[in-house]
Amino acid sequence: MDKRGQKLRQSVQMVLLRLQDNEAFQRVEIETPTEAQVFVLDPLNPRVLRSQQGKQLSPSDLPEYLAAVMARAERGSIRFVERGTLVTVTLLPNDVKLSLSTLDAVHQRPAESGTRQQFIRVEEALELLQALGIASPEGKVRADRRRKLYQVDRFVELVDQILEDWDEQRPLTILDCGCGKSYLAFVLNYWLKEKRRISCRVIGIDSNEEVIASSRSIQQRLNYRNMEFHKSSILEYRPVGPVDMVLSLHACDTATDEALALGIHLNCKYIISVPCCQAALRQRIDYTPWQAIARHPIFRNRLSDVLTDGLRAVALEARGYKVSVAEYVSPLDTPKNIMLRAVKTKAADATAHRDLQNLVEGTLPLESFLQSLDKSF
Ligand SMILES: C[S@@+](CC[C@H](N)C(=O)[O-])C[C@H]1O[C@@H](n2cnc3c(N)ncnc32)[C@H](O)[C@@H]1O
Numbered sequence: 001m002d003k004r005g006q007k008l009r010q011s012v013q014m015v016l017l018r019l020q021d022n023e024a025f026q027r028v029e030i031e032t033p034t035e036a037q038v039f040v041l042d043p044l045n046p047r048v049l050r051s052q053q054g055k056q057l058s059p060s061d062l063p064e065y066l067a068a069v070m071a072r073a074e075r076g077s078i079r080f081v082e083r084g085t086l087v088t089v090t091l092l093p094n095d096v097k098l099s100l101s102t103l104d105a106v107h108q109r110p111a112e113s114g115t116r117q118q119f120i121r122v123e124e125a126l127e128l129l130q131a132l133g134i135a136s137p138e139g140k141v142r143a144d145r146r147r148k149l150y151q152v153d154r155f156v157e158l159v160d161q162i163l164e165d166w167d168e169q170r171p172l173t174i175l176d177c178g179c180g181k182s183y184l185a186f187v188l189n190y191w192l193k194e195k196r197r198i199s200c201r202v203i204g205i206d207s208n209e210e211v212i213a214s215s216r217s218i219q220q221r222l223n224y225r226n227m228e229f230h231k232s233s234i235l236e237y238r239p240v241g242p243v244d245m246v247l248s249l250h251a252c253d254t255a256t257d258e259a260l261a262l263g264i265h266l267n268c269k270y271i272i273s274v275p276c277c278q279a280a281l282r283q284r285i286d287y288t289p290w291q292a293i294a295r296h297p298i299f300r301n302r303l304s305d306v307l308t309d310g311l312r313a314v315a316l317e318a319r320g321y322k323v324s325v326a327e328y329v330s331p332l333d334t335p336k337n338i339m340l341r342a343v344k345t346k347a348a349d350a351t352a353h354r355d356l357q358n359l360v361e362g363t364l365p366l367e368s369f370l371q372s373l374d375k376s377f
Contacts, residue, residue: 007096011089012067014098028062029330030069032076032091038330070096079332086332118150119157120187128190131218132183147333152183154329155249155274155339156191162270162341163198168244171199171226175243175268177234177259178251179204182215188247189227204229205237234258235369238377245270250336252276254365260312261369263342264319271316271342274328278308284361309338311356315366316342318353 027040028049039049039057049057057065066078070091078089090097122129122141129135134145141149166172172192176185182204189202204227206212215229230237234251235258246263248256256275263271282304287294294300313323321342328339357364363371 004094004096008067008070011096011098012063012070028066028078028080029332030066030076030078032069032073034073035069079330119153119160120149120191125187125190128186128222131221132181132186134183148183149187150333151249151329152187155184155247155272156188158326158328158339158341159188159245159247159272160191160196162272162343163192163196166198166244171201172245173201173239173241173243174203174245174247175237175239175262175266176202176204177237177246177248177262178255179206179215179229180208180211180250182211182218182229184247184249185215185227186218186222186224189224193224193226200226202227203239203243205232205234207231207233234262235373237262239266242266243268245272248273248275250274250276253279254369257312257364257366258369260316260340261366261373264316264321264370265373267344269344271321272339273312274336274339275309275312276336278305281308281311281360281364286359286361309340311360311364312366313340313342314353314356315364316340318348318350320344320346320348322346 027038030037030039037051037053037055039051039055039062041059042048042050047058049059049062051057066089069076070078070089073091074093076091078091080087086100088097088099090099122135123139126135126139129141129149130137130139133142134149135141163172174185174188176182176188179185185202185204189200192198192200192202202224204212204215206215206229209231212229212231219227219229234255243263243266246259246266246268248259251259251273253276256273256278259273260271282301285304285307287300287303290303294303309325313325316323322345323340323342326339326341327337329337331337357367
């Protein structure tokens with residue numbers, strides 16, 4: 001048996017021991033060039049692991065399954081969490097690596113490389129990535145930027161999917177709200193303009209003057225004339241011409257609600273948002289019926305996160321958007337990993353929205369932002 005084969009066997013044995021000995025085991029992520037599967041323990045039946053593709057396994061069959069995946073793949077990775085430790089087995093053509101890191105440390109660090117096929121090819125987008133400071137002058141992705149690139153890459157992939165039905169003859173206008181250093185805006189612009197050959201106008205807005213100045217200087221360096229950057233709060237921004245898509249990636253707290261309200265107000269066809277921190281609703285939800293549960297701060301916080309994003313989705317549906325909710329990257333890459341994707345398609349039904357609003361004190365941030373936008377322009 002060659003060196004890789006021996007290491008494979010050792011790693012499988014190690015995985016096997018860890019899984020057998022692991023009562024808290026919840027999920028395992030497998031990724032190779034030909035398959036990507038996330039197996040999650042069925043909460044109602046802990047004897048069954050289910051993948052998103054509908055495959056079922058018993059936890060005791062998992063090591064054998066992993067061994068088979070590892071034997072037939074040249075590259076890939078297997079990741080799972082075991083008592084607060086992220087265990088990663090990385091498959092390389094001539095080697096197998098096993099790494100352990102505590103989850104807190106993982107959240108400080110870039111995403112493990114090789115866990116998913118990158119949508120944007122680094123070697124093709126090098127000039128852009130170097131201008132953004134994501135890649136070094138030597139052409140390598142900087143370690144401290146890898147995680148962000150991974151998130152932006154996945155975001156662009158999902159925007160690309162949603163645009164499959166875009167067939168207008170005029171340019172597509174995209175507004176990135178709370179663009180920050182504009183990695184998303186630049187990478188998306190690169191993809192649409194240079195790869196998909198879609199005529200587009202990409203606008204970034206942010207209330208921070210410095211990030212707008214640095215985005216403008218990168219834009220000039222790259223000579224992207226179809227891009228604009230404006231220092232503005234989301235609610236104060238007045239676009240010239242129609243906007244087809246509003247984006248927000250980790251716009252802080254109620255800036256997400258501002259972006260959603262602006263997208264609804266502008267009657268955008270697409271609204272895509274990955275919310276960030278969600279303090280606003282925490283104090284306003286009536287937890288009385290759930291007091292026995294909500295008295296635990298962790299449950300209360302998670303409850304309020306889910307309800308905040310849930311109410312946002314329902315608010316979009318009430319305005320005629322078809323909403324899909326996805327974990328756009330693994331929670332191991334960022335705990336703020338929920339993406340709301342809304343496409344204006346159908347007649348509005350506000351019943352659920354009305355009923356749910358009764359459970360919250362006062363007017364929701366998204367609703368008050370929408371009211372003020374509707375009044376002011
Ligand atoms: C966490 S950063 C995210 C930046 C970028 N979207 C990303 O993912 O890298 C949030 C950005 O939102 C901007 N921001 C927060 N509230 C805003 C508001 N009300 N209007 C405009 N920009 C806002 C901040 O200045 C900051 O640049």
